[in-house]
Amino acid sequence: MATYQSNFVEFGDELKPMSLSSECLNSDDLSLCILGVAESEVPIDVDKILVPLKTDLLRVNTGFHSIVVRKNGKQWWKLVKVRFEDHVVIPTFPHGLSPESYSQYFDDYLSKIALDKLPETRPLWELHVIKYPTPTAAGTLVFKMHHALGDGFSIMGAIFSVLKRADNPSLPLTFPSVSTRSEEKRNNICKSGLSLISRFFNTVFDIASSMVHTAWFGDSRSAVRSGTHLVERLPMETTRITFSLDDIRQVKSKLGASVNDVVCGMIFYGVHLYTKMVEKNPKNSSKTALVLLNTRMLSGYQSLEEMLKNDMWGNHFAFMHIPLPSYSDGQKVDLKRFIFKARKIIKRNRNSMAVYLNGILLSLMGNFKGSEAVSKYVHSIMANASFSISNLVGPMEKMAIAEHPISSIYFTVSGAPQSLIFPVISYMGKLTIVISGEKGFIDSQLLASCMNEAFKKIVEETLK
CATH class of the missing domain: 3.30.559.10 (Chloramphenicol acetyltransferase-like domain)
Structure with missing residues (x-):
């Protein structure tokens, strides 16, 4: 041990x-x-x-x-x-x-x-x-x-x-690699000059858009955002849906995306379907997702020992603002656009220093105004978005504790100033999406049904 x-x-x-x-x-x-x-x-x-x-x-x-x-x-x-x-x-x-x-x-x-x-x-x-x-x-x-x-x-x-x-407690758990950017890294080496210029403009754009959305604008009320004051103190209802990781990987390979891109796109399309069903007079209002990005400079999941060895324990994450594709009534919906929208912005954020510069700015804010000011700012980032997505990689093998086999694992987050959050985790070849919604406002069962429909349509259209 x-x-x-x-x-x-x-x-x-x-x-x-x-x-x-x-x-x-x-x-x-x-x-x-x-x-x-x-x-x-x-x-x-x-x-x-x-x-x-x-x-x-x-x-x-x-x-x-x-x-x-x-x-x-x-x-x-x-x-x-x-x-x-x-x-x-x-x-x-x-x-x-x-x-x-x-x-x-x-x-x-x-x-x-x-x-x-x-x-x-x-x-x-x-x-x-x-x-x-x-x-x-x-x-x-x-x-x-x-x-x-x-x-x-x-x-x-x-x-x-x-x-x-469960099969052998003395062996370490193994995790699927999340490093899917090796080809992009090779291309970046060949185009280092253009990469630096691109990174500079991406950084400026990401910081500016993040600050503008947080300070002056925010998503309007919608089927997934009640806008209720102190929503974080209201009860949440949690449900979950499970998908085949192999099917998601097939879609990923077909579109040249990542698993995270496909999952985000699927959630975006599911929210689109849910909004159409819930809102009697749907407005073409903007919806922004906050996607959490793990900022640890690690290639794939590292074991707990390696995380501690590299002093990576603690809170090392940042937010990415991703606006959802919007469609007016009667306009044909392009399912792949939901995935490509996520892929484009996630890729740009990975090619930007905004994540790290935002961390420096928050540190400066903490030094001059104290942690309470930083807390208020982070609260406003979350409160002004429609929902958030947090994606974690789980082990490929079945786990157990003291001869108690574990059939399923999942997680959720409490205290977030949002009506809806989507925690996501993989385990034993399955991917579980948790829907934690404001009780009495979010119809979790209907939203789960929309997610299943989104998954089915994306798989059918991509792999046909």
Whole structure:
């Protein structure tokens, strides 16, 4: 068993400064949590699964055994001794119900804990053990971890360090490569002069358009954006749909795109279909998606050990603004345009320094105005967009924890000032898209149906 951080430390009054990115995600204006869900194929034996959790999870990073201390207008980490049992929650549901009924109880419970604030008197994480069967699981584990601990790449990496390969726990998990740009890199070397010029103009354009959209404009209210004040404090309803990763890769190869391009395009088209069905008098209003970009300079997914070795733990992400293609009534819809639109802007952002310069600008803002100002700015970026997409790569092999095989994994984010978010993750050759929508405003089941229809049409039209 690999040891990432020693769990035997001396505890005193020493404080470690929290990074600016973590501070701005743990404020009165913006407080985000990541909820990772793992579905077990067998009933959960609590005593059995807590053994590897106690030994593995706390070793990942010191943040898992640190509390937040607020001092002199800043936030600090302070190491404490962790009482593991204080972080484990086992809810009680009525006995003797059907799996379908327990599924509704689970959905309501997930919505509830997503809104609950993690107390800062103890480390910012919890494990919820749901021992009741649903149609898709004999039992469910929910890891709730504050975004101040790290981004989805870090948090899900920590969870993957606890879950081992089901076929052979001594072997490492393997992840599909997300490095699909080798040909472009070779071309860039041959056209280095043009590349530098292109990068300069892309950088200027991306920074300007991002600031203008955030400061002066914002998406209008629509079928996917209620515009409700403090929407982040309202209950969310979560559903999910699963697709074949092989089908998506075939579309990717046919169009010369990436998996991320295809997924974004599919979501854009699904939102288009949903808007047409929900809005009685659909307006040709602009909709902008925020696509999260992992800024770690890594080729593909790296193991947790490599992430820690390269000092890549924490929050290392940026936002890309992608306007959705719009069509007026009666205008023919080009399905591929949704994918190409995503591909064009994602490719341009990869060929731009805007992501890194924005990080520098935020650091300067934090130095001069404090983390609260940065938090307000990030809040406005999210609130002024229609929805966000966050895409993570999961392992190719089946995982297990203490002889509990995991049939499915997915995640969502709570506290985002948006009516709709799309967390995406792959696992065992399948790609799961989670739909977390404002309860009572987003019809999650209808939107899921539109996503399925979008996937079906894109595959049919591309591969015919």
